[in-house]
Amino acid sequence: MIRLVLRRMLGAIPLLLGVASLVFIGLSLAPGDAATMYVPLRASPEIVDQVRRSFGLDDPILxxxxxxxxxxxxxxxGYSLSQQMWVRDRILVALPNTLILASSALLxxxxxxILVGVLQAVRQNTLVDGxxxxxxxxxxxxxxxxxxLMLILVFSVGAGPLWGWPFxxxxxxxxxxxxxxxxxxEQLKDRIHHLALPVVTLSLILTGGIARYVRTSMLDVIRQDYIRTARAKxxxxxxxxxxxxxxxxLIPVVTLFGVYFPFLLSGTVLIEYVFAWPGIGQLMVESIHARDFPVVLAVTFLFGSMVILGNLVADILYGVVDPRIRHGHG
Structure with a gap:
C-alpha cells in the first residue's frame, strides 16, 4: 500500500506540471492582449505598453x-491582476465555499x-425499475x-409569479x-436556503451514475449462494x-467517494457561475474572462491535484474493503 502511494505521488508530479505547462502555453498563445484588460478603454498605446512591461507580458513566451x-x-x-491580491490568498477565500457546495451535493x-439503486435491484425488470x-x-x-436554469425558472424566478407558490x-x-x-x-437557515438549488442541481446529475453502480453491485450480490441460503432458512x-x-x-460503492469528489469539484465550475456562488468555479470563469493567467493556472493545478488524489484514495479504499486486492504487488 505504501509503495502504491509513493508510486502514484511520484507519477503525479510530471503529470501535473505537464497539464499546467500546456495551460500556460495555451493561454499565452490565445488571441488578445491581457494588458488591455487593466487599462481604461481609451488608454493610449504608451500606457498599454507600460502596463505590459510592468507585468512582464512583453517578454518572450519561453x-x-x-x-x-x-x-x-x-x-x-503569483499575483492576481484582476483581484489585486495574491493568488494563494484568493484561492483560500473561495475554496471553502466550493467545499461546502461539493460535500453537500456529494452527501x-x-x-x-443508494436508495434508488437498491430499489431498482430489488424490483429488477419491473415498471419501477424501468x-x-x-x-x-x-x-x-x-x-x-x-x-x-430550469430549476431557477421553476423554484426561484417563477415560483410566485408563474406557479403561485408561497415559497x-x-x-x-x-x-x-x-x-x-x-x-x-438564522444565518444557518439562510445559508441552507441559498445552498438548496445548486446542491439539488449537482445531486440530480450525480445520483444517476451512483444509482446504476449500486444497482449493478446489488444484483451481483443477490445472485450469490449465501443470499439463497438465507432465503432457504x-x-x-x-x-x-x-x-x-x-x-x-455497498462495499464497492465506498470507492466512489474518491472518484466522485474531485469530479464534483471541477464540475461545480458552471454551476457556481450560474448561481453566482463565490467559489473556485466562479473564480475560474471570471479569471478566464479577465485573462488572469496566474489564477487560471493555480486553479487548474488544484483541480488536477484533486483528481489524482481522488483516484489514489479510491484505490486505497478499494484495497481496504476488498482484501483480495494486493496493490503492493500490482
Missing part, C-alpha cells in the same frame, strides 16, 4: 514560462443514489447548466445582504436484503 515555472516550483502562484447524491432507470438516465444525460429559493449568492446581522440559527425478505444484500452490495 522567458515568461521559465519565470513562472521557477516560481511555481517554489510554491509561489445528498449518495443518499438518493421508470427509475429512465429518470436517472435523463438527469445523468442533460447539461448541468440547463438543469440549473421560493434564491437564485444567486450564498447569503442575503443582511446575513451578518442575523443570529446564528425462511428469513424475511426485508432482512435478507438489508442485512445480507445491502451490507455487502
Amino acid at each position: 522567458i515568461r514560462y521559465g519565470k513562472w515555472l521557477l516560481a511555481f516550483l517554489q510554491g509561489d502562484f 445528498l447524491s449518495f443518499v438518493f443514489g 421508470f427509475l432507470s429512465g429518470i436517472t438516465l435523463f438527469f445523468y444525460s442533460i447539461p448541468s447548466f440547463w438543469l440549473a 421560493s429559493f434564491p437564485s444567486s449568492g450564498m447569503a442575503d445582504p443582511g446575513a451578518d446581522l442575523m443570529g446564528g440559527w 425462511g428469513l424475511p425478505e426485508s432482512q435478507v436484503i438489508l442485512k445480507h444484500g445491502v451490507r455487502n452490495g
